[in-house]
Amino acid sequence: MRRRDFLSHSAALAALPLAGAPAFAGWFPGAGTHRADAVRVNGARLNGWLTAFDRIGRTPGGINRVAYSAADLEGRAFTLGLFRESGFSPRLDAAGNIFARVEGTDPSLKPILIGSHVDSVTDGGNFDGPLGSFAAIEVARTLRERGVRLRHPLDVVVWQNEEGGTIGSKIFIGAMTDADWDKVARSGKTVREGVGIVGGNFAEIASAVRRKGDIACYLELHIEQGGLLEKAGRQIGIVQGIVGLRWLEVTITGFANHAGATPMDQRQDAMLAAAKFTVAVNDAVRGEPGRQVATVGRLTVTPNTTNVIPAQVVLTVDLRDLEHATIDRFTGAFERLAREIGAATRTSFQFKRLVESEPALAHPALMDAIQSSADALGLSHQRMPSGAGHDAQEVARIAPMGMIFVPSVGGISHSPKEFTRAEDVAHGADVLLNAVIAVDRA
Numbered sequence: 373m374r375r376r377d378f379l380s381h382s383a384a385l386a387a388l389p390l391a392g393a394p395a396f397a398g399w400f401p402g403a404g405t406h407r408a409d410a411v412r413v414n415g416a417r418l419n420g421w422l423t424a425f426d427r428i429g430r431t432p433g434g435i436n437r438v439a440y441s442a443a444d445l446e447g448r449a450f451t452l453g454l455f456r457e458s459g460f461s462p463r464l465d466a467a468g469n470i471f472a473r474v475e476g477t478d479p480s481l482k483p484i485l486i487g488s489h490v491d492s493v494t495d496g497g498n499f500d501g502p503l504g505s506f507a508a509i510e511v512a513r514t515l516r517e518r519g520v521r522l523r524h525p526l527d528v529v530v531w532q533n534e535e536g537g538t539i540g541s542k543i544f545i546g547a548m549t550d551a552d553w554d555k556v557a558r559s560g561k562t563v564r565e566g567v568g569i570v571g572g573n574f575a576e577i578a579s580a581v582r583r584k585g586d587i588a589c590y591l592e593l594h595i596e597q598g599g600l601l602e603k604a605g606r607q608i609g610i611v612q613g614i615v616g617l618r619w620l621e622v623t624i625t626g627f628a629n630h631a632g633a634t635p636m637d638q639r640q641d642a643m644l645a646a647a648k649f650t651v652a653v654n655d656a657v658r659g660e661p662g663r664q665v666a667t668v669g670r671l672t673v674t675p676n677t678t679n680v681i682p683a684q685v686v687l688t689v690d691l692r693d694l695e696h697a698t699i700d701r702f703t704g705a706f707e708r709l710a711r712e713i714g715a716a717t718r719t720s721f722q723f724k725r726l727v728e729s730e731p732a733l734a735h736p737a738l739m740d741a742i743q744s745s746a747d748a749l750g751l752s753h754q755r756m757p758s759g760a761g762h763d764a765q766e767v768a769r770i771a772p773m774g775m776i777f778v779p780s781v782g783g784i785s786h787s788p789k790e791f792t793r794a795e796d797v798a799h800g801a802d803v804l805l806n807a808v809i810a811v812d813r814a
């Protein structure tokens with residue numbers, strides 16, 4: 373989504389009675405001081421589900437539930453079982469996303485949507501996705517067990533193929549391109565084939581698409597996948613948004629010459645220029661406050677030979693931030709630095725944009741609802757961007773979005789070492805539960 377669109381989208385949403393402390397006062401009077409008002413999920417039950425799920429797709433290398441594989445199907449069957457065991461009737465949309473609805477008391481209201489995914493990367497962990505999916509089921513179950521009727525319908529969703537490019541949620545918002553449909557998952561199946569494999573119906577795919585105004589809001593609980601919360605000793609991350617990304621390809625041209633016969637002051641060394649540029653990018657990004665990150669991740673050196681001064685280097689820069697303007701500003705800074713380094717090394721730099729994705733910002737009122745919930749539960753929290761992509765970034769294009777993070781031990785994710793402590797699992801689900809109630813009553 374373009375940032376401009378988001379702002380006008382936000383303005384339209386201002387009509388929604390989501391924002392403002394007074395609206396939540398009845399539920400969390402003086403946030404943090406009336407903790408008896410906060411409700412809690414059954415954390416032991418939720419952790420038990422995650423432990424049982426850990427055996428599915430478990431290999432010596434880690435969890436392998438890549439989309440459309442046998443283990444993915446087994447994981448989805450397990451998840452469908454949790455819905456049924458919890459008293460819900462799950463259904464598949466045409467994309468193969470799993471949905472279950474709890475009806476609200478006011479038929480005029482649009483649904484609150486909560487959920488995540490259960491597919492994994494290759495050699496991944498058990499918490500990236502399943503945490504938010506199972507917590508959403510647990511939240512719906514807790515509401516029913518406690519006899520809490522929401523005004524809004526509550527839809528619990530488990531998106532298909534998140535790790536292969538947020539596919540299920542991208543279908544849901546109608547943003548698929550031909551290239552997306554032809555993408556091959558690590559299981560060897562294309563997305564087009566995958567829809568049928570997970571029980572969807574490609575011929576009816578349009579019926580899976582939702583538009584702006586169809587959803588009241590979307591909330592997703594997820595592990596942080598980084599180490600900020602653990603380092604800060606905080607229990608809950610209130611996600612400000614999912615960072616936008618720009619990939620630049622930089623071609624540096626020098627002149628190939630003999631490594632022995634060419635004096636040091638007569639060289640046009642593209643590799644030396646690339647090295648200086650790599651350091652300059654790092655210094656520029658670290659030289660300012662903020663959460664912007666940039667990485668020079670790939671270098672292709674020509675002729676890549678021991679005794680020849682490099683004639684050309686093609687390198688990539690991966691640049692990310694929550695603000696589109698910051699991404700633009702650093703792109704400009706990199707281009708200026710390249711001109712200086714080019715002049716000093718007698719090389720030339722050419723920039724090309726390879727990939728661009730816009731930041732997806734969380735809705736301020738949903739951040740407030742998450743914060744009030746954490747306060748009411750007595751949990752410490754901080755606001756932070758998400759450096760990783762999530763289904764929430766897709767849904768944010770059609771509905772207000774909020775995300776809750778809980779700590780990853782050691783900041784490790786997409787690894788068999790991925791782990792989130794049982795108490796943090798329960799805390800995250802508790803915050804999701806109370807945020808849903810707060811948003812519903814606001």
Ligand SMILES: [Zn+2]
Binds near residue numbers: 489500501534594762
């Ligand atoms: Zn995930």
